[in-house]
Amino acid sequence: MPSISGQDFFAVFGLDRRMNLALADLEERFYTLSRKLHPDNFYRASKEEQESSLDQSARLNDAYRTLRDPVTRAEYLLSLEGQPVEKKGSGVPPELLEEVFELNEWLVEWRAAAPEPAQSAHRNEVRAQLLRAKVNLEKRLETFLAELQTLFGRWDQALAAGGSQPDRAAIIESMGKVLAKRKYLQHVVSEISPVLEGSAAR
Amino acid sequence: MAPIVGIDLGTTNSLVAYMDRGVPRVIPDPDSGPLVPSVVSVDEHDQVLVGKAGLERLVIDPHSTVFSVKRLMGRGIEDARQEIELFHFPITPESQQVIRLKLRRQVFTPPEISAHILQRLKSNAEKFFGEPVGQAVITVPAYFHDAQRQATKDAGRIAGWEVVRLVNEPTAAALAYGLDKRKQGLIAVYDLGGGTFDLSILKLKDGIFEVVSTNGNTHLGGDDVDAHLIALVISTLKQETGVDWSDQDQVVQLIRRAAIEAKHRLSEQEAASIGFDLPDAKRTRVEIPITRTEFENLVRPVIERTLPPVHRALEDARLKPEEIEEVVLVGGATRMPMVRRLVEEVFGKKPHTELNPDQVVALGAAVQADILAGGTQDMLLLDVTPLALGIETLGGTVAKILRRNSTIPASATQMFTTFVDGQTSVDIHVVQGEREMVTDCRSLGRFKLRVPPLPASMPRIEVRFLIDANGILNVTARDVRTGAQQSIDVKPSYGLTDVEVGKMLLESFEHAEEDLTQRLVVGARHEAEIVIRATEKALAGPAARAISMPERRRIETALKELKQVLPAASHSLIRNKTDELNQATQRLAAMLMESAVKEALEGKKLDDLK
Numbered sequence: 004m005p006s007i008s009g010q011d012f013f014a015v016f017g018l019d020r021r022m023n024l025a026l027a028d029l030e031e032r033f034y035t036l037s038r039k040l041h042p043d044n045f046y047r048a049s050k051e052e053q054e055s056s057l058d059q060s061a062r063l064n065d066a067y068r069t070l071r072d073p074v075t076r077a078e079y080l081l082s083l084e085g086q087p088v089e090k091k092g093s094g095v096p097p098e099l100l101e102e103v104f105e106l107n108e109w110l111v112e113w114r115a116a117a118p119e120p121a122q123s124a125h126r127n128e129v130r131a132q133l134l135r136a137k138v139n140l141e142k143r144l145e146t147f148l149a150e151l152q153t154l155f156g157r158w159d160q161a162l163a164a165g166g167s168q169p170d171r172a173a174i175i176e177s178m179g180k181v182l183a184k185r186k187y188l189q190h191v192v193s194e195i196s197p198v199l200e201g202s203a204a205r
Numbered sequence: 206m207a208p209i210v211g212i213d214l215g216t217t218n219s220l221v222a223y224m225d226r227g228v229p230r231v232i233p234d235p236d237s238g239p240l241v242p243s244v245v246s247v248d249e250h251d252q253v254l255v256g257k258a259g260l261e262r263l264v265i266d267p268h269s270t271v272f273s274v275k276r277l278m279g280r281g282i283e284d285a286r287q288e289i290e291l292f293h294f295p296i297t298p299e300s301q302q303v304i305r306l307k308l309r310r311q312v313f314t315p316p317e318i319s320a321h322i323l324q325r326l327k328s329n330a331e332k333f334f335g336e337p338v339g340q341a342v343i344t345v346p347a348y349f350h351d352a353q354r355q356a357t358k359d360a361g362r363i364a365g366w367e368v369v370r371l372v373n374e375p376t377a378a379a380l381a382y383g384l385d386k387r388k389q390g391l392i393a394v395y396d397l398g399g400g401t402f403d404l405s406i407l408k409l410k411d412g413i414f415e416v417v418s419t420n421g422n423t424h425l426g427g428d429d430v431d432a433h434l435i436a437l438v439i440s441t442l443k444q445e446t447g448v449d450w451s452d453q454d455q456v457v458q459l460i461r462r463a464a465i466e467a468k469h470r471l472s473e474q475e476a477a478s479i480g481f482d483l484p485d486a487k488r489t490r491v492e493i494p495i496t497r498t499e500f501e502n503l504v505r506p507v508i509e510r511t512l513p514p515v516h517r518a519l520e521d522a523r524l525k526p527e528e529i530e531e532v533v534l535v536g537g538a539t540r541m542p543m544v545r546r547l548v549e550e551v552f553g554k555k556p557h558t559e560l561n562p563d564q565v566v567a568l569g570a571a572v573q574a575d576i577l578a579g580g581t582q583d584m585l586l587l588d589v590t591p592l593a594l595g596i597e598t599l600g601g602t603v604a605k606i607l608r609r610n611s612t613i614p615a616s617a618t619q620m621f622t623t624f625v626d627g628q629t630s631v632d633i634h635v636v637q638g639e640r641e642m643v644t645d646c647r648s649l650g651r652f653k654l655r656v657p658p659l660p661a662s663m664p665r666i667e668v669r670f671l672i673d674a675n676g677i678l679n680v681t682a683r684d685v686r687t688g689a690q691q692s693i694d695v696k697p698s699y700g701l702t703d704v705e706v707g708k709m710l711l712e713s714f715e716h717a718e719e720d721l722t723q724r725l726v727v728g729a730r731h732e733a734e735i736v737i738r739a740t741e742k743a744l745a746g747p748a749a750r751a752i753s754m755p756e757r758r759r760i761e762t763a764l765k766e767l768k769q770v771l772p773a774a775s776h777s778l779i780r781n782k783t784d785e786l787n788q789a790t791q792r793l794a795a796m797l798m799e800s801a802v803k804e805a806l807e808g809k810k811l812d813d814l815k
Contacts, residue, residue, distance in 0.1 A: 034413050038585055042614065042674045046369060046577040061614035061671055064587075068611055 004052065005039055007059055011083060012066035020080060021162060022155035024070060033067045074185070077151060077178050080158075084175045088182045096184040099143070103191060106136045113198065137195045140188055147185040154178050209340040209369055209578045210330050211377070211570025214319060214357065216275040216399030216426060217537065219243050220567035221326040221341075224575035229381060229568035232333045234325070240563060241329070243399075245321045246270035247308040251725070255325040264462060267454040268295060269308045273428055276400045277304050277315040278360075279353030281699045288424060291432055293454055299787070302699050310777060311725070316701065317709055319360035324711055327364060341366045342574040344566050345676075346401040347373035348421030348514075348591045350637050351649050352699040354676050359701055363709045369577055371675040374398070375405035376416055376588050377569030378535040382560060383409055384572055384584075390530040391417075393518075395548050395556065396566075397511060398536035400426040404515045406522045406529065415587040418521035418610045420514035427468075427538040429507045434464035437503060438479055441493055455484060471497050472540045501543045508544055515551060521610050532556040537563050587612050590672050594649075597634035601643045606670060609639065616671040620685075627658040633668070635678065635695065650695035654682055668693075725776035733767055733783045740764055740790055748796040756792065763789040 007015045016032045018024070038044070040063055045056040069075045078088050095103050109132045116126045158174045211229070213220045218240035222231045231239040236257040244259035247269045254262060263270045276288045282300045289296055297305045297312060306313050323343075330338040343366075345357050354371055361368035375394035382388070388409045396403040403421035407414055438460045439451050450456040463481040470477040476496045483489040519526060532548055534556045539545065548556045575581045589610045595603035596619065606617040621631050631654040638646030656664045665685035672678055680693040696702075701709075708731045740760065743749060749757070763786040770782050 034410070034415075037413070037587060041585055041587070043576055043585060047579060057614050057671070057673060061616040064612040064615050065617075068615070 004045075004056060004059070005036075007036070007040070007062060007066075012069050012079060015063060015066040016070070019162065020083070021159050022073075022076065022080065023152075023159055024076070026071065029067070029070060033063070036063050073148065073151060073155070074182070077155075077182055081175060081179055081182070084171075086175055086179050088179055088186065096187060099184070099188065102136070102139060102143070106133075106140070106191065106195070109133050109136055110195075110198065133195060133198075137192060140192050144185060144188055144192070147181055147188070150181050151178065151185075154181065207330070207334045207336050207338040208580075209342060209574035210326075210338060211372075211567055211572070211574045212323065212326055212341050212343045213374070213377075213567035213570060214275070214323065214343055214345075214360070215243055215566075216273050216401060216428065217243055218399075218563065219322050219326060220564060221330050222564075222567040222571035223330070224571045224580060227581075229384070229571035229575075231564055231567055232326075232330050234329050235332075241322065241325055242272075243275065243319075243322050244270060244272045245274070245308075245313075245318045247311055249309075251310060253321055255321050264455065264458045267293070267458045271295070271306055271308065271313075271318050273400055274306075274315050274318040276424060276428070277306075278319065279315075279350070279356035279700055280304065284699070292428070293457070303701060310780075314701065314709070316356050316360040316706070317363055319357070320363035320709070320711055323361055323364035323366060327366065339365070339367050340369050340574075342370045342372055342570045342577065343368055344372050344374045344377050344570045346396075346398070346421060346423055347375050347403040347405050347416075347419040347588075348401070348423050349373075349676070350423075350592055350647055351676070351678050352647075352697060353423065355697065355700050358675070358677070359706045359709075362706055363711055365711060370573060371677070372570055372573045372586070373403070373405065373416070373419070373588055373676070374401075374566045375403045375419065375535060376407070376414065376586060377567075377573060378533060378560075378565045379405070379407050379409070379414055379569065380572045380584065380586065381565045381569035382533050382557070383414060388531070391524065391528060392531040392533060393515075393529045393552065394533045394535055395511070395515070395539065395544075396421075396535035397538040397544060398426050399538070400424065400428045402426060402511050402514065404511070404518045406518055406524065412583040413585050413587065415612070416589045416610075417524075418518045419589055419591050420518040420521070421591070422510065422514055425507070425510050426536070430468060430504045430538065430541075431461055431464055433504050433507065434468060434479065434500075435460050437495075438464065438491075438493055442491065450483075459484070467495060468500070469540075471495070471500050472542060497542070505543070508541070508547060511544075511547075512551070526552045529554075533560065533565075534558055535560075535562050535565055588674070588676070589613060590615060590676055592637045592647075593639055594670060594672065594678070595636050595638070595646065597636060597643045602641055603636055603638075603643055603646055607672070611672075613672050613676060614674055616669055618667055618669045621654055621656075621666045621668055622662045622664050623656055623659070624661055626660050628661065629656055629658050630654060631656055631666070635670070635680075648698035649678065650697045652680060652693050652695045654693070655691055657684070657687075726774055726779070729776040729779040729783070730771060733771055733779050736783055736786055737764065737767060740786060740793075743790070743793055743797055746797070748799075749793065751796050752793055756789075760786070760789045760793065 013020050016029060040056055040060040042053065042056045042060060045053050069079050081088055109129060113129045113133055116129050119126050154174055154177055161170050161174060208223050211222045220231050220239055220241065222229050233239050234241045234256055241256040242260040244263060246254045246259040246262040246266065248254060259270060263272060273292055277285050277294065281302045282304055285304060295307050297307045299305055303314050306318065327338060341361060343357055343361055345354055357371060358368050375396045378394050378396060379392060390409060392407050392409060394405045401423050402425040403419060405419040406417045408417055435457060443449050459481045463479045467477040467479040476494065479493045479495060481491055483491060529552050532552050532554060539562050545556060572581060573586060576584055590613050591609060593605050593609045594607040595605045598604045606619060607615055623631065632651065633654055634651050635649045636643055636646035637649045640646050654666055656666060666682055667685050668680060668682045670678060670680055680695055682691045682693055767782040767786050770778050773779060
């Protein structure tokens with residue numbers, strides 16, 4: 004059994020820390036390693052080997068899950084580079100202030116309208132506004148992803164060129180900012196859905 | 206040597222299959238052929254009857270017969286309230302975190318009922334091979350949570366099986382489907398069984414079966430269709446004759462049997478009739494005609510409940526329905542033309558119907574068994590966990606540590622520390638589910654982390670949550686400073702402890718019928734001993750100070766009486782005295798609970814202050 008314990012998630016797949024990954028290639032590597040490490044292959048082996056296979060295939064799956072998605076991949080890179088993204092994200096990013104403020108107003112309005120009959124024109128209007136605000140924020144999420152992709156390109160260039168430490172640190176910091184904003188927004192968006200669904204059931 | 210077999214432990218029927226030189230085959234039951242009805246009954250001689258013999262007793266003696274017990278696996282009483290109403294399970298009042306069913310003089314937990322079914326399959330396999338068969342792969346609905354999986358594993362162990370792997374039913378079906386075709390591409394498995402629904406999306410590539418996403422409902426299936434038909438018959442009879450038969454269990458079972466027959470005919474023809482004889486003096490013949498259209502209008506709400514899981518699975522896989530290349534139907538309920546139409550509408554293509562929907566899961570389990578045995582070498586299954594894993598944080602919210610549809614085995618590590626100086630333990634509550642609040646998720650278990658007494662926030666304990674290839678959680682912890690490992694025993698919120706399972710082990714088949722009385726006595730004694738120990742411990746503890754003297758005397762008398770009858774050879778006597786002691790200690794048990802809760806709350810307040 005090959006050993007992948009102690010290696011970072013990129014090294015598990017024999018990759019350097021490049022951020023633009025060819026997903027088909029990653030999948031191929033994942034399948035090849037799965038065939039070697041999966042517990043199914045060790046059912047008749049010794050207890051030690053069984054445990055090691057369970058351990059290693061869990062790590063392999065964790066690595067694949069993390070690297071497959073660009074956001075978790077970036078978060079992981081940041082943690083490797085010693086700049087983990089804060090769990091809750093950081094306050095309201097200034098450029099989102101207006102939109103988040105507007106959204107909050109509609110949320111207040113929506114709660115105030117709760118006692119009204121389910122199909123009242125006013126309620127429907129507020130609901131439509133909330134949905135519109137949600138769609139807008141979701142578009143913003145897309146733009147953050149695009150910003151992230153740009154930074155991925157810059158990072159990979161710096162990596163290939165053996166870029167200096169300050170250069171790379173600057174890119175990492177920018178990624179961290181985008182991720183924090185994105186995280187904040189994601190949280191806001193995730194809070195709207197239950198509010199809207201809860202009302203539909205009433 | 207006998208092979209590892211594959212078992213489909215179904216809501217309605219169960220099957221056992223094996224791999225015969227590259228081809229999976231079902232081992233038939235002498236009474237009922239490939240399908241063994243998942244019905245267990247106890248007759249007047251305390252004999253346990255399983256399969257066809259059990260099913261036949263359902264209309265004669267419904268109170269001593271259990272069907273669809275899969276609906277109760279791994280569930281507490283609160284959790285299963287709806288099913289119990291719908292299916293008239295003979296629940297005992299002691300049912301709490303583990304449901305207990307009383308069939309005549311014997312009490313069974315759902316895993317024990319399932320164990321009798323699994324034991325029947327074991328005996329069928331052993332007769333077939335002419336030698337002992339000990340290892341099995343057992344299938345479970347993909348959407349089963351941890352406790353339901355654990356309960357299935359327990360059932361296997363009670364029946365004397367070594368359960369080498371739990372495999373998700375739709376995934377097993379995909380294995381059987383992909384075996385001879387060597388398919389590539391994206392497939393969806395729509396699995397509507399007797400009591401569970403799963404929708405799994407898989408990517409097949411060069412022998413790898415990777416589950417991309419799964420979703421489902423563990424309380425939805427053909428049973429619910431039957432319940433609608435039964436309700437229709439009962440209300441029709443009430444309207445026409447003024448008699449309400451709904452509380453006559455025997456009549457309800459007669460109706461159920463007739464309704465199922467009519468349901469089956471309606472898959473082949475446009476009209477049928479639900480016909481049976483009422484057990485009244487005149488043996489009145491009842492015939493209620495029903496057309497397929499009427500039937501479909503009646504059960505449409507049931508079938509449409511499969512849609513939200515289908516859409517959630519697609520959404521999680523980030524796929525549009527038209528991107529699915531093949532759709533495979535599994536489960537007897539997918540024989541209904543209405544289900545086939547619905548699936549075709551959703552995916553825009555005709556589903557595969559050439560597989561036998563009753564057998565394909567067991568056949569797939571046999572394939573997985575062969576993979577584990579080293580026979581089939583080029584196929585590999587990569588399955589996922591259906592529900593997110595989280596831990597309770599302050600304020601009753603859930604911190605997600607592993608998202609749903611993560612490929613298993615999967616792990617997540619969390620660092621824990623202390624809030625007060627010298628704190629020696631941290632309580633951790635693990636939950637499964639998608640919601641933000643603990644109360645909306647399913648409690649999976651609790652454990653105490655041992656911490657060296659150090660100033661607050663100094664200790665660093667790394668806890669690793671690992672979901673194994675069976676979809677079952679394992680927890681290990683390591684002190685980061687010393688490197689010392691500690692084993693973690695998660696106390697399950699629902700389900701049996703290891704010790705309880707050990708006490709339930711069924712005799713191997715050869716001795717099963719030999720000495721039933723002796724077994725009953727032994728079982729009763731074990732139970733009595735547990736109650737005695739618990740009572741003595743409680744009486745010695747601080748909670749006992751809160752009960753009155755007369756109450757204490759009552760408990761001590763009941764305790765003494767139970768000890769006296771313990772050597773007796775009558776299980777009913779021991780059980781009666783055990784029940785009396787249980788009665789007497791009810792308030793004491795409540796106190797114990799309360800003081801434990803209080804302790805926990807006080808602990809928390811300290812933490813909050815810091």
